[in-house]
Amino acid sequence: MTTFTTTPIFYANGEPHLGHAYSGILADICHRYQRLAGHNDVLITGTDEHGKKIASTAEAHHTDIREFVDQKSAAFSALWRPLVIEPDVFVRTTDTYHKAHITEVWSRLLAKGDIYLGAYSGEYCVACEQYYSERDLNGRQCPVHGREVETISEPTYLFKLEHYRQSLLAYYHANPGVITPLHYQEAIIEQLEAGPLEDLSVSRINNNWGVEVPNDQEHTVYVWIDALFGYITAITSQDGSEQDIANTVHVLGKDILKFHALYWPCLLLALELPLPRKLVVHSWWTIEGEKISKSNPDTIVNPEVFAKRLTADGLRYALVRQKPLSRDGNVSLSEFIETVNADLANSFANLVKRNNTLITQYFAGHISQDNAIALDDECLLLLSSAEEYIQQAATAYQSFSPFEVTLALKQLLDETNGFFHHRSPWLMNKGKGSQHVRQTCFVVANIVRQIAIAISPITPILAQSVLSEFGLSLKTLKWESVAFTDEVNVTGAKSHFQRVK
Structure with a gap:
């Protein structure tokens, strides 16, 4: 069975930040784990290129609209390679086959009577290009x-959103954890239970x-x-069907939770389609407490600059090591450097180098499996602990919690480094017996291989090295x-990993 992992379909009205x-790295980690676990997983990303705001921005830049969106879409496409991300599909809402798909979807919804011409009056944010109810606003x-x-x-x-409120509410009650972290699902359930939903504006005039x-x-x-049906456009471009949305994991920021957890499933229900397997929702990275956003130039951080300073693996690791998905985090390059140096350079790469140096020096690069038969109690205890930590990491991946993965592996590295230093295998010529050294190096080699x-999924270049x-x-x-x-x-x-200066 083919599975799918998606980033959001990013709005192409500015440069990627x-x-x-962060969304792309989280999606790629999910994708890489799925493949490592033996699944044929497809990574989907793309750009949402329509709307009045994009037309106005292009006009303000004295640029042809098509040329403008081509430039912005290309910038998003170029974002991924420096981060060691290789999407299988890059969908654009301006693509001919996507527009044909949207025309067909609209016609189906219209034929069912779920879309009707009316009028809408409400509070509108120009930057978001969307209406907000009074309960969603902070004052005005x-x-x-x-x-x-x-x-x-x-x-x-x-769109008659209210028609599907009870069905969606029942689905969420019957499927706890379909949105993770769980408190995001609880927030959507609370909203669905609050009462009737206003019909959703799904067209724009004068655009x-x-x-x-x-x-x-x-x-x-x-x-x-x-934009939302861009996910299905991408799936069908890979010889999948619209039913395969059931095998899809969406990775998204908390600011677009409502769109993906309320509007999107109601639209799918209207077309009698299955709902996505999982929504993985992450909080924000902030600059001095302000959300990183294209609309706030003071918060723009070029990810390629960070990747060059930290390395791609370093940036990927720092972003998932510093905070769980549920918590906002403030961007601090100095904290990122400290984390990367401590965990990747010192705890992991340095241990691998020291242990492998001893194996090549004392044992000509080879230690046979026979050594596993007579391991001493200290070795057996560490191996037992290592198996538990690796299982914790697997469970964390399956729960879409890369932060917990890093915690489990960091604890295992700490214990393994402590074991290595306590047993001091480098003292073979100064009193440490050959069997003692051989068993120590054998156990450490097996553990660091498992850690790699x-x-x-988090640090692919380091792992492969x-x-x-x-x-x-x-x-x-x-x-x-x-x-x-x-x-x-x-x-x-x-x-395998140089300290970041």
């Missing part, structure tokens, strides 16, 4: 941008830059249908490919 990179301020909203009335096509409503040329299809496999020294490749490895007491063959002892 660290917030976009947009909850995302902090800007004052405008009261706007205009004709619009409306020529979008997919034309097939039954009304004065309107264009709004983002709730245009386990950490590979370590595994190559053991004659292994991530291209052929699966999570349980290597046992804890396999023979050890080492081809060298290089520095």
Whole structure:
């Protein structure tokens, strides 16, 4: 069975920033773990390129709209390679096949009677290009941008959101944990239980830059249908069907939770389609407490600059090591450097180099599996502990909690380093017996090899560098490919991760 992991379909009205990179890194970690676990997983990303705001921004830059979105989409496409992310699909809402798909979706919803022409009056945020109910606002301020909203009335096509409220509420009650972390699902349930939902505006008038409503040329299809159905456009481009949305994990920021956890499933229910397997919701990275956002230039952080300073692996690790998904975090380069140096350079890479140096020096790069038969109690105790930590890491991946993965692996590294220093295998010529040293190096080699496999979804370059020294490749490895007491063959002892200055 093919599974799918998605980033949001990013709004292409500005340059990508660290917030976009964070979503992409989390999605790539989920994707890499799925493949490591033996699944044929497809990574989807893309850009949402329609709307009045994009047209206005292009005009303000004295640029042709098509040229403008081509430039911005290319910038998002170029974001991924420096972060060691290789999407399988990059969908654009301006693509011809996507627009044809949206026209077909609209016609189906219209035929069912779920869309009708009406009028909408409400509080509108120009920066978000969306209406907000009074309960969602902070006074008259947009909850995302902090800007004052405008009261706007205009004709619009409306989707009968309330028709599907009870069905969606029952689904969430029957499937706890389909949104993670769980408190985000509880928040949506509370909103659904609060009472009737207002019908959803799904078209815009006086906007020529979008997919034309097939039954009304004065309107264009709004983002709730245009961008969200981009996920299915991407799936079908890979020979999947719209039913495969059931095998899909969406990774998204908390600011677009409502769109994905309320509007999107109601639209799917209206078309009698299954709902996504999982929504993985993350909080924000902030600059001095302010959300990183294209609309706030003071918060823009170029992820490529951070990746060059920390390395791609360093940035990926720091972003997931510093905080769990549920908590906002303030960007601090000095804290990132400290974390990366402590965990990747000192605890992991340095241990690998020191242990492999001893194996090549004393045992010609080879320790046979026979050594597992007579391991002393201290060795057996550490191996037992290591198996528990690696299982904790697997459970954390399955729970979509990369922060917990890093905690488990850091604890294992701390114990393994303590074991290594306590047993001092480098003193073989100064009183430490050959068997003692051989067993120590054998156990440490097996553990760091397992750690390299386990950490590979987060730090793929470092992991492959370590595994190559053991004659292994991530291209052929699966999570349980290597046992804890396999023979050890080492081809060298290089520095796998340089300290960040």
